[in-house]
């Protein structure tokens with residue numbers, strides 16, 4: 001099978017590597033040097049927002065289907081353009097991508113379809129916002145409604161902090177139009193899960209639940225990032241909880257989208273909070289694979305997935321589940337991340353990694369003038385390992401990191417520690 005993947009980060013590297021591993025011919029736009037090293041044909045001149053270029057490429061390489069990685073091109077309508085031109089595509093339409101592109105729309109959708117989530121109020125002015133704050137007993141979470149690369153959410157400790165966050169969204173420059181509409185949401189307590197379902201618009205194929213580590217520092221301290229590490233399967237998500245998530249959240253979400261005339265042919269990523277009594281509620285929806293979650297998922301899959309992704313893209317998916325063997329990804333990020341990132345630092349040790357249970361995915365690297373690897377982004381590497389259990393996978397990932405270095409690397413030392421303690 002010939003697969004064309006859109007994107008260039010660690011998530012896309014993991015998907016492309018998996019495709020090659022399953023014996024397929026994988027191309028990627030724009031792709032990365034890290035993918036090329038794994039036998040993926042990359043087209044660096046074709047960007048993720050270049051719909052015409054991507055369509056031409058899909059035809060040139062004879063893609064059986066196109067898999068779109070990041071949210072931005074989905075929100076812009078790339079999947080619609082490809083499907084209209086007759087190219088099978090696994091990626092949300094512009095209309096269904098609104099679930100990710102607007103938190104206000106997503107919250108209203110959940111309310112319409114009885115999908116469990118926290119109470120919220122949507123506001124568009126400071127006065128409305130200040131008035132709405134009074135209706136919460138505990139300072140609510142403040143969310144810029146639009147896309148903000150995972151950085152538009154403040155979980156305040158006080159009402160004063162909530163007011164500042166609200167002001168920053170509505171009056172500040174930081175989020176632009178994305179912050180003009182703000183969702184104030186009851187603060188939920190519990191443990192977070194990342195739950196993925198692949199859909200052809202009707203049926204769902206679910207993967208073992210993963211857990212992400214969003215904060216930059218150990219102990220979940222410091223600002224939110226795109227994700228500093230992840231593991232799967234999450235011990236918290238036993239069979240009973242998985243069934244409950246499939247029945248109470250995934251099924252009504254897909255059915256609701258279909259009923260509203262905007263079926264999701266793509267990936268439904270539910271960010272969930274599971275309370276102490278085991279009840280899952282939706283924190284947010286995304287309509288794509290998560291990063292870094294996809295890295296341990298692709299490394300640990302216990303059965304091939306690419307044929308299912310194609311089946312979903314052509315509207316012929318059989319419902320089911322795929323399990324994942326214990327796997328982890330530990331991110332090595334640049335100095336300054338998430339506020340900024342340094343580029344061009346030499347990375348040593350990459351070519352010495354040699355273990356069938358270890359894979360280092362490239363999130364932000366490039367070849368330097370001397371042909372060696374150097375940093376080229378905020379998140380640089382996703383160091384992944386699998387093992388007979390999570391403990392072994394975690395140890396293997398950190399042992400691999402011992403052999404890798406670049407100046408100023410930021411690494412959380414507690415990825416998976418929580419699961420380990422269970």
Ligand code: AMP
Nearest residue numbers: 118141150153185186187188271283284
């Ligand atoms: P989001 O971008 O909506 O996933 O939010 C980013 C992070 O903020 C989540 O992963 C949670 O850690 C936290 N968060 C968002 N909404 C809530 C909520 N209602 N209660 C508690 N934490 C939340």
Ligand code: GLY
Nearest residue numbers: 226227290291292
């Ligand atoms: N790791 C969370 C995300 O991809 O949004």
